[in-house]
Amino acid sequence: MVLVFTALFVMTQGLRETLESSGERDRVLILGKSSRSEINGSITRDQAAVIAGLPGIAKDSRSGRPLLSAELYANANLLRKTDGQRSGLPLRGVSELGFAVRPEVRITQGRAMQPGRFELMVGAGAVRIFEGLEVGDTLSNKGATFEVVGHFVSDGRATESEAWLDVDVMANVFKRGVTLNTLLGRLQSPDSLRALTTAIDRDRRLSNSMFRESVFYAEQSTTATRLMVLVGTTVGLIMALGAISTALNALYVAVSARTREIAILRALGYSVSPIVFSVLLEALTLSLVGGVIGAVAGWALFDGIQMSSMGAAYSHVAFRFAVSPALLLTGLSVALVIGFLGGLFPALRAIRVNVIDGLRAGA
Numbered sequence: 001m002v003l004v005f006t007a008l009f010v011m012t013q014g015l016r017e018t019l020e021s022s023g024e025r026d027r028v029l030i031l032g033k034s035s036r037s038e039i040n041g042s043i044t045r046d047q048a049a050v051i052a053g054l055p056g057i058a059k060d061s062r063s064g065r066p067l068l069s070a071e072l073y074a075n076a077n078l079l080r081k082t083d084g085q086r087s088g089l090p091l092r093g094v095s096e097l098g099f100a101v102r103p104e105v106r107i108t109q110g111r112a113m114q115p116g117r118f119e120l121m122v123g124a125g126a127v128r129i130f131e132g133l134e135v136g137d138t139l140s141n142k143g144a145t146f147e148v149v150g151h152f153v154s155d156g157r158a159t160e161s162e163a164w165l166d167v168d169v170m171a172n173v174f175k176r177g178v179t180l181n182t183l184l185g186r187l188q189s190p191d192s193l194r195a196l197t198t199a200i201d202r203d204r205r206l207s208n209s210m211f212r213e214s215v216f217y218a219e220q221s222t223t224a225t226r227l228m229v230l231v232g233t234t235v236g237l238i239m240a241l242g243a244i245s246t247a248l249n250a251l252y253v254a255v256s257a258r259t260r261e262i263a264i265l266r267a268l269g270y271s272v273s274p275i276v277f278s279v280l281l282e283a284l285t286l287s288l289v290g291g292v293i294g295a296v297a298g299w300a301l302f303d304g305i306q307m308s309s310m311g312a313a314y315s316h317v318a319f320r321f322a323v324s325p326a327l328l329l330t331g332l333s334v335a336l337v338i339g340f341l342g343g344l345f346p347a348l349r350a351i352r353v354n355v356i357d358g359l360r361a362g363a
Contacts, residue, residue, distance in 0.1 A: 006331055115169075122164075275347070
């Protein structure tokens, strides 16, 4: 049961950690009015220019420009390597400031795409999921052909599942005109979000939804893993009931086989407590041994495996299975609870054994 418990929740934990690690407290995500998803965001370039001049946005140390990246977001349907089925590759159009806003992005092969060119830079996670994304390959979408010119990593964050291209090229290909999906800005400090929020609220030209990036991805994590948690909990409860039933049967048989020994202990003057304790101790010991075997097997089988799951807007997010000590301890705790419940009723039955009848048993 612990092995299956680990298998059910390791995926949830890995996806949650990937999404939650993708956000920073000193970055702000600005979307259109009442929008809570990048794919549905709507911001005009005029609004973006106004926001760039507001207080709270950090400046680039070299150029002095506001660290605010104007971005577009869409999907391209590509074949997955695992099963040959089509899924959504997240396409992100970024400005030249996109790299300064996200300093964790590092090129591992090739080079970055250049402004005005039909070029893609692809994250390491997307390369693992989809076919045809090696450096030098081409991708056709919306009547345009893009060349893959580089690969990048971003410390295991959700951006590794994306392909980046120049925002102006993407606007032209996807016919977005002057409309953007999102603005990602670096704050002067985590506390600068309040000043920026106040400035946007006071400007009648603006009506935007704003999220601290860490909060935004935490909400995305909750949404993406809700179904996994529900399924895992349901299956876990069913298995727990089965395990309790098995423990009850096994310990009832054990108590029945020891009826005479228990009666002898009672005749020698042992009280109820040591007898109950001995049965419960046996149940807990067996459960702990089984739990440890399941936990070790779960860690050996699942820790570090690379997977992908459906994310926002029908796109795929690559992540790593993470078997944490907390997950293993939770599995062991569940095993001990099952052992206690499975041993409780046989222990109570043991103390109800009539001493005389028990001494006659097996005689």
